[in-house]
Amino acid sequence: MDRVELTDDVVVLRAPEPADVDRITELCQDPDVQEWTVVPSPYTRADAAGFVEHVVDAGWATGAELTWAVRDAATDRLDGMIGLSLAPGASAEIGYWLGPDARGRGVMTRAVRLVVDHALRPDRLGLDRLSWSAVVGNTASLRVAERAGFRVEGTVRGFVLQRGSRRDGWVGTLLAGDPRP
Template sequence: MEPFVLATDRVRLSVPTAADVDRIAEVCADPAVARWTTVPSPYTRDDAVGFVETFVAGGWAQEKDFTWAVRAPGDVDGPVLAMVGMSREGAPGVQPAGELGFWCAPDARGRGLTTEASRLVVDWAVDPEGLGLGVVRWRANVGNWASRRVAWKLGFRYEGLLRRFGAQRGVLQDSWVASYVPGDPRDPSEPWPAEAPAA
């Protein structure tokens, strides 16, 4: 599948390219990105090159991992503000499932851009003209309230906590999991957890 652009009046999503390597390396060196994602730590420019040239390009070519850089709206690609990806899995003859993942640059946080971009990607992924996914899952290490809030805003239903479920640099971490099924409301389906820290 050839990469394509998704856009609204607030964001432009396009495939990361070699021109984004330095910015990706800068953002992925942020302590919060390292803490909550599976990116290498410490993160180097070579890691960013490998991400763009191998993971991103290979994911699109194999139609398995679809990754977009989130940018300001417009007809020209600006600096990377966030990254959103959708993985697809499933055996032949079985409706596929997907998993949503994302990170946001420190200077772009708190503006709703990751939520806006993720909504675009989920809409495309569950559309029969897109990937036709039967379910989209989200997971995050326990304590990643910013990520959980994005999934909550998009209508993902919290399924629970799985102990030592997600691997992060060789260590199994407790994970929150949630899911979105086509036809679910696209707004929060449950109250925001009372135990969440104040924003």
């Protein structure tokens, strides 16, 4: 699949590149990124390089995992990641994280809306359904999902496998025909 850039002129979503490895490494040191995601801990430069060189490249090549770096449109600074894991039946799961410098400014809400629009529009990916999940307690992720129109379906015990431990997770869905704010 060809890599796609998405923007609303405030944020730019573009696949991460080898030049982003140091910034990804830096952002993944943040305690909140480690608390609420499944990134390795401790997170090393080798983890970031492997992510960019293997996960991102293979994901776009196969069309199974579409990963974008969330960038500030004015400065091109990498502030986080967002991605879609495509599944059979015109479905995908969305996941995202944001570094501390960009939090609280609506950056991830903008990024999620761009990806949701790309995923659900018939002239783009044309998916029927998106799912979202987060570790229980990650209220920032929950608020972003709700602002994008996801309907929170409930709590699933032991849903998230994080570095060998099971944690309860919130789950939600967004169907192509659902209203979006």
